[in-house]
Amino acid sequence: MEKELRLMKGNEAVAEAAIRAGTDGYFGYPITPQSEILEYLMEAKPYETTGMVVLQAESEVAAINMVYGGAACGKKVMTTSSSPGISLKQEGITYIAGAELPCLIVNVVRGGPGLGTIQPAQSDYFQATKGGGHGDYHLIVLAPASVQEMADFVELSFDLAFKYRNPVMMLSDGAIGQMMEKVWLSPQKERSKTVPGWATTGKPPTRERIIITSLDLDPNAQERFNQKLVAKYNEIREKEVRYEEFQLEDAEYILVAYGTSARVCQKSVQLARNEGIKVGLLRPITLFPFPSKRLNELAGKAKMMFSIEMSAGQMVEDVLLSVNGKVPVYHFGRMGGIVTAPEEVVEFLKSKIGG
Amino acid sequence: MAKIRGSIVVNIDRCKGCEVCMVSCPTGTIAMAKEVNHKGYFYAFPANPDLCIGCASCAMVCPDGVITVYKTKI
Amino acid sequence: MAEVTGIKEIIKPENLVYKKTKLMTDKVLSYCPGCGHGTAHRILAEIIDEEGLQSETIGICPVGCSVLLYEFIDIDWQEAAHGRAPALATAIKRLLPEKFVFTYQGDGDLAAIGTAETIHACNRGENILIIFINNGIYGMTGGQMAPTTLPGMRSSTSPYGRDVKIMGNPLKMTDIVATLLGTYYVTRQSVHTPANVKKTKKAMRKAVQYQKLNKGTCFIEIVSNCPSNWKMTPVQSNKWMEENMFPYYPLGDLKIPAEQITQKTSNSEKND
Numbered sequence: 266m267e268k269e270l271r272l273m274k275g276n277e278a279v280a281e282a283a284i285r286a287g288t289d290g291y292f293g294y295p296i297t298p299q300s301e302i303l304e305y306l307m308e309a310k311p312y313e314t315t316g317m318v319v320l321q322a323e324s325e326v327a328a329i330n331m332v333y334g335g336a337a338c339g340k341k342v343m344t345t346s347s348s349p350g351i352s353l354k355q356e357g358i359t360y361i362a363g364a365e366l367p368c369l370i371v372n373v374v375r376g377g378p379g380l381g382t383i384q385p386a387q388s389d390y391f392q393a394t395k396g397g398g399h400g401d402y403h404l405i406v407l408a409p410a411s412v413q414e415m416a417d418f419v420e421l422s423f424d425l426a427f428k429y430r431n432p433v434m435m436l437s438d439g440a441i442g443q444m445m446e447k448v449w450l451s452p453q454k455e456r457s458k459t460v461p462g463w464a465t466t467g468k469p470p471t472r473e474r475i476i477i478t479s480l481d482l483d484p485n486a487q488e489r490f491n492q493k494l495v496a497k498y499n500e501i502r503e504k505e506v507r508y509e510e511f512q513l514e515d516a517e518y519i520l521v522a523y524g525t526s527a528r529v530c531q532k533s534v535q536l537a538r539n540e541g542i543k544v545g546l547l548r549p550i551t552l553f554p555f556p557s558k559r560l561n562e563l564a565g566k567a568k569m570m571f572s573i574e575m576s577a578g579q580m581v582e583d584v585l586l587s588v589n590g591k592v593p594v595y596h597f598g599r600m601g602g603i604v605t606a607p608e609e610v611v612e613f614l615k616s617k618i619g620g
Numbered sequence: 621m622a623k624i625r626g627s628i629v630v631n632i633d634r635c636k637g638c639e640v641c642m643v644s645c646p647t648g649t650i651a652m653a654k655e656v657n658h659k660g661y662f663y664a665f666p667a668n669p670d671l672c673i674g675c676a677s678c679a680m681v682c683p684d685g686v687i688t689v690y691k692t693k694i
Numbered sequence: 695m696a697e698v699t700g701i702k703e704i705i706k707p708e709n710l711v712y713k714k715t716k717l718m719t720d721k722v723l724s725y726c727p728g729c730g731h732g733t734a735h736r737i738l739a740e741i742i743d744e745e746g747l748q749s750e751t752i753g754i755c756p757v758g759c760s761v762l763l764y765e766f767i768d769i770d771w772q773e774a775a776h777g778r779a780p781a782l783a784t785a786i787k788r789l790l791p792e793k794f795v796f797t798y799q800g801d802g803d804l805a806a807i808g809t810a811e812t813i814h815a816c817n818r819g820e821n822i823l824i825i826f827i828n829n830g831i832y833g834m835t836g837g838q839m840a841p842t843t844l845p846g847m848r849s850s851t852s853p854y855g856r857d858v859k860i861m862g863n864p865l866k867m868t869d870i871v872a873t874l875l876g877t878y879y880v881t882r883q884s885v886h887t888p889a890n891v892k893k894t895k896k897a898m899r900k901a902v903q904y905q906k907l908n909k910g911t912c913f914i915e916i917v918s919n920c921p922s923n924w925k926m927t928p929v930q931s932n933k934w935m936e937e938n939m940f941p942y943y944p945l946g947d948l949k950i951p952a953e954q955i956t957q958k959t960s961n962s963e964k965n966d
Contacts, residue, residue, distance in 0.1 A: 290789055318788045323814035327781040330774065330811070334782030337772045338752070340789050360775050465770035465786075467793055469749040476764045478755075478773035627700035627709075638728030638921075638928040644888055649700070657696070661727065669700035676712035677888035683732030684723055685714035690700075692709045 266452035275415040275441040278448050279345065279371055280305035282416035283317075286423060287454040289340035290318040292331035296350045297383040298439040299373035303345070315456055325350040329357030329370070336366035337477040339464025341423050341457065345371035347439070348389050349380060351397075358432060359398030362494075363479025367426030369419065370404070371435045373442035376575075376602040384602025385439030385525060390579035393436045394553045401491055403498050405433045405505065406552040408523040412446035414550075420451065425505065429497060430463070436552060438575070440525040440604055498554075507550035508559060512538070516545030518614060519563055521584050522573040523549050525604060530573050532607035537614060544614065552580070557587035564588035569617060573610055574598045593617075622693040626674020628666050631686040637661035641678035641687060647671040650678055717743040721765045728928020730918030731760050733885040734827060734894070738798070739767045741898045751794045752786050754779040758800035759833040777808025780815035783822040794905055796823035801842040802832045805867040809841075812867065819876030819910035823901045826868065826913065829920040830939060837923030841865040844942055849923070864942065868915040872948035878910030880949040884917045886932040890945075904951065917943050 273281065280302045283291060293303040303321060311317035318335075322328035328344045335342035346354060351372045361368060372393065376386035393406045405425050409415045415437055422433040460466055468474045481487040509527075512534055513519065522530040527548040537544040547563065549556050564570065570592055572581035578596035585594050597613040599605045628649070635657060641664050642650045651667030664687075666672060674691025699705060717739040723732045742751050748769055755763040757776035764771035774782050779797035787795040804812050804826050815822065831849055832838040839849040839856060842864050846855040856864075872880040879901060883894040894916060901912035917939050919931040926934060 290785060292785065318785070320784070320788065322781070323810055326778070327784075327811050327814065330778035330781035331785035333774070333778075334754070334772060334785035335789050337782070338786055338789055342785065342789075356775055357778070364773070465752050465772055466790065467749045467751055468768065468770045474764075474768050475770045476773070477771065478764065480761065480773055625701065625704055626711075627702070627704035629697050629699045629705060632696040632698060634722060636727035640728050640886070640928055640932065643929050653698075663698075665698040666700040672700050674704075674709075674711055675888075679712040680888045680891040681733060681886065683725065683727075683729055683736075685718055685732065685736050687712070688710070688714070689712035690704045690706065690709040691711045692704050692706075 268449040268451060271448055271450055272445055273412060273448050274301055274443060274445050275412045275437060276301035276373065276443070277305045278412045278416040279419060280309070281450060282419040283343060284309060284311045284315060285451050285453050286420040287315065287341065287456040288317055288343060289456055290335045290342040292320050292322050292328040292342065292344050294322050294325045294328050294346065294350060296347045298375060298442050299345050299347045299371070302371070315453070317456070325353035326356065329354040332368045333357055333361050333364070333366065336361060336368045337364065337465050339461040339466070343369035343371070345373065347373045347375050348377050351389065351392065355398035358404070359400050359402060360479050361432045362402035362404065363400060364477050365430040366432065366477070367423070367430055368432050369422040369426060369435065370432060371437060374436065374438040376600065382602035383439065385575065385604060386600065386602055387438060387524060387526060387575040387598070388577070388579070388600065389436065390552065390574065390576060393434050394555070394583070402494060403553050405429065405431055405501060406436050407433065408436050408550060408552050409441060410524050410527045410548065412441065412444065412448045415441060416448050416450060427461070429501060431497065431501070436524070438525050502554040505551060506554045506556050506558070508556040509548040509550060511546040511548065513545035513547065513563065515543050517543040517568045518618065519567045519570045520544060520546045520573050520610070521549070521560065521570060521580070522546060523552060523580070526573045526575055526598065529605050529607050530610060533610035536607055536611045542614065542618065555583045555587065557583070560584060560587035561589065561591070564591035567592055570594045571614060572596045573605065575600060575605060624673050624691065625694050626672035626689060626691045627669065628672060628678060628690070629688040630664055630666070632657045632663045634684050634686045635661060635663035636684055637663055638683065639664070640681050640683070644677045644681045646675065646677060647673055715740045715743045717748060717768050719766055719768050723766060724762055725759060726922040728919065728921045728931065730829070730885050730916065731827060733891060734825070734916050734918065735763065735766055737885065737891060737895045737898060738825065741895065741902060742767070742769060745899070745902050747794045747902065750792070752790070754782050754797040756797070756799040756803040758803050760798060760800065760827070761834065763798055777803050777806070778811055779803070780808065780811040780820065780822070780824060784815050784818070784820045787820060787822050794902060796825060798825045799827070800833070801826070801828045801830065801840045805841040805865050813871065813874070816871040816911045816913060817874045817876045819878070821905055821908050821910065823905060823912045823914070826915040827918050828915055828943065829918040831920045831923045833920050833923055837920070844938060866943065868913065868948060871913050876910050877913055877949055878951055879904050879912040881947045882915040882917060882943060882945050884935070884945060886919065886935065909951070915943070917945065
């Protein structure tokens with residue numbers, strides 16, 4: 266079957282892609298700027314077609330714990346929210362990571378801290394990539410930069426989540442969630458009928474009982490489990506790094522930006538090149554694992570690097586660690602729900618080059 | 621008239637000596653031992669086995685499931 | 695196995711009337727002597743076994759004394775975060791509607807931190823069984839005041855007794871959920887005497903049957919004891935429970951299916 270072309274909001278694209286990817290369950294709670302996802306699903310009624318469960322929970326806390334329950338049955342389950350709601354979900358997320366369950370969590374980021382604003386931001390980078398909840402764990406974090414990617418990353422997220430038995434976060438923002446673009450949608454996939462061996466389905470006499478838990482009171486066993494997680498994260502770092510390069514061949518100055526900021530920086534690169542400044546862009550697609558190796562290689566050839574993000578400077582710390590002192594690294598970006606303008610980036614660039 | 625006779629088996633190792641079986645026994649069959657098990661609990665035992673009617677009251681209330689009950693008509 | 699026996703001649707397989715169900719594992723229960731948890735576990739295991747539901751059951755463990763419940767009953771389990779069990783159960787039952795799904799929760803778990811999850815799962819009428827062990831205290835963490843701690847009752851965080859003016863009143867969760875349209879069967883029982891064990895077992899059997907009807911949430915509160923944190927012997931604690939807990943949390947059905955009411959009425963009409 267062929268792909269279908271539609272004009273959609275990023276949020277709607279996530280919802281439609283979820284149905285088409287054969288998702289078994291969606292558990293959500295309204296919060297701006299991502300409520301369209303739940304609204305779209307309720308209107309589409311996939312429970313009448315694919316059998317996908319769609320439920321509006323009583324809170325983000327309940328929604329993520331429904332995801333835990335569904336994931337532990339080996340089902341493809343997901344939830345979506347925006348920054349304050351994602352904070353509430355952190356308890357559930359750390360339990361899901363600790364129980365090694367696959368699921369998809371979409372964060373359509375808005376500015377903070379606290380209630381902050383309902384406008385787009387990239388201020389949840391630390392929370393998404395460094396754990397978020399308590400304990401040593403990582404999510405796999407994908408950063409879409411278009412409505413198309415918001416759709417495509419649903420299936421990719423589930424593939425990665427089940428491959429590594431690890432929760433995956435799609436770190437979008439209010440701009441991509443709300444913007445309308447054309448999107449090619451994959452054909453409808455059937456919901457999976459196979460049940461992973463680790464899932465709770467009711468214990469037949471032929472096998473041992475299955476216990477999904479993140480608890481181990483024996484410190485030695487718990488440490489062995491922690492080491493197992495570390496090995497898993499290292500494997501993910503080794504195999505799953507994704508990024509996109511833009512005009513880096515001859516670049517002396519390298520912008521590093523993801524999501525909405527990466528779109529802005531594409532324009533900044535063009536503007537700067539018009540003025541004869543050799544600028545390129547590296548767009549991390551996976552924020553965990555971060556493309557550290559590639560950035561370190563590039564640092565050998567560049568004069569400066571710039572982390573452009575709509576935050577007070579979060580990803581810049583990973584850029585600094587990646588280049589390990591090889592070149593100066595600067596951060597620039599607007600906050601509070603303001604999308605950085607391409608010209609502002611160029612001005613900042615020139616101020617550093619000139620200085 | 622047939623008389624109902626019962627008999628219990630107490631798993632000493634797992635008994636925690638809570639005495640709930642003793643007070644639940646309608647015939648006074650059970651008492652607590654004067655000696656302790658390997659965990660240090662004064663375990664339950666059928667002190668008056670002839671009185672047992674096999675009603676299983678003791679087993680039903682035993683939190684640790686240490687009592688097995690048998691019953692017959694003589 | 696060291697054991698003491700009664701009259702040996704009677705101990706024959708054909709005379710067996712009560713034996714710990716095979717669904718209880720050989721693991722020694724982690725509970726204090728005389729704790730009602732063990733009895734409640736065994737009743738549950740017996741019901742699952744007798745109803746032939748082992749391969750159809752998914753249970754949710756709480757956080758609290760029974761956090762290790764999955765070690766004791768031989769079925770598939772999920773361990774929830776504190777208070778969240780009904781949310782897990784909601785998703786499991788909706789994704790696997792043919793399975794028997796239940797949660798087992800204490801008073802801190804269900805009636806404090808998990809209040810929202812409890813009420814909303816019941817209000818949606820999730821087709822699950824919630825087993826609520828109410829001993830009026832946080833046992834696992836060492837006897838702190840629970841939402842169900844009685845007025846005047848001492849705990850480590852109400853050392854002079856629960857002062858309701860400062861600490862609020864005990865929460866009657868079971869009464870609350872009985873008022874919700876989503877609940878189908880709500881009852882309050884105990885497991886401290888043989889008669890009460892029988893009633894609780896009957897209630898659990900009903901709940902299993904009702905879940906097959908797909909008509910809403912079944913909720914069984916078991917008022918229980920905590921000898922260690924009440925600082926009493928097990929036998930004293932059961933007596934104290936009868937004298938103090940039962941007047942506040944009276945045993946019996948709070949909500950029975952409408953069909954049963956009709957049945958009862960028509961039966962009584964016949965009798966008239």
